[in-house]
Amino acid sequence: MALLQQSAVRNRLLATLAPEEFGRLAPALEPVPLPLQAVLIVPHQPIAQAHFVEDGLVSLVADSRAGRIAVGLTGREGFVGVPLALGAASTPHTAIVQARGAALRIPAGTLREALDASAGLRRVLGGYVQSLIVHVGQTVYANADLTVEARLARWILMSHDRLEQDELPLTHEVLSKMLGVRRPTVTTATHILEGAGMIRAQRGRITVIDRAKLEDLAGVVYGDAGAG
Structure with missing residues (x-):
């Protein structure tokens, strides 16, 4: 299979990486579909892969006694599997596809190794983590007010x-x-x-x-x- 070219990706994080940083990830990036309602992360279970969204929408959903509510939304500006960038192996939230699309999937272990080796990758993914934190905080405020x-x-x-x-x-x-x-x-x-x-x-x-x-x-x- 031909190696994925950075110029062909639609995900903004991957497109932002320096060529050498993208090259570190490229051999492990696998194009996969995102079917509607597919669960990408199961709460409290080890996260096996990260998904860099190319198209579609993925919701980060919190469960409570009152029911389920979305606290975050990811499209091609981000990736699903943020806990991996923070050194965590799991999350209490569910990641579920809300609009079908496609993603580039990478094994969790491979992403961790790349993060350990690349300050540039940590900086790019860290910027997205910060924006997601703001996004979740704004959602909490919106739901309350x-x-x-x-x-x-x-x-x-x-x-x-x-x-x-x-x-x-x-x-x-x-x-x-x-x-x-x-x-x-x-x-x-x-x-x-x-x-x-x-x-x-x-x-x-x-x-x-x-x-x-x-x-x-x-x-x-x-x-x-x-x-x-």
């Missing part, structure tokens, strides 16, 4: 950033899991956003019509939570 409509606007914006297309493959079921609310609540919030001319909702699709209005509704909590 914003209306469902504002939270929905925020998730739509973040999905829009990462998929880079106006038509988003977001079903009410997916949005209910992201927001941690029941589907009828998502339906009501979607109708409100649609009535305000922000989006158009179709079966299994949300189309962004007026991004500026979505940003106004989501407010400052959206700001630092974008894809960067």
Whole structure:
């Protein structure tokens, strides 16, 4: 199999690496599909691989007595398996594909070895870890302080950033899991956003019509939570 070329990758972290740092990872990077609802990380289990997302969306989901709620979102700006970059072997969170796509997968041990050997790789992945920490913190604040409509606007914006297309493959079921609310609540919030001319909702699709209005509704909590 031909060695993966850095110029061909869509993942922004891999594209940012110096050529020698990318070359350290390239032999171990395996292209894999990301099927809808595939679980990439099981909570409290050893993380076997990291996934550098090329296309699609992966949610970081927290479980509680009240149910599941998404606390983070990863697209091609990042990678799934952040605990590995922090020296941890597992996480209490689930990583689940919310919009199908593709990724470059690498064994956890290989990534750890590369991190040990490369300050440049540590710096690039560390920058993403910092942005994810901010993103999760903003999500916690949004869940505590914003209306469902504002939270929905925020998730739509973040999905829009990462998929880079106006038509988003977001079903009410997916949005209910992201927001941690029941589907009828998502339906009501979607109708409100649609009535305000922000989006158009179709079966299994949300189309962004007026991004500026979505940003106004989501407010400052959206700001630092974008894809960067």
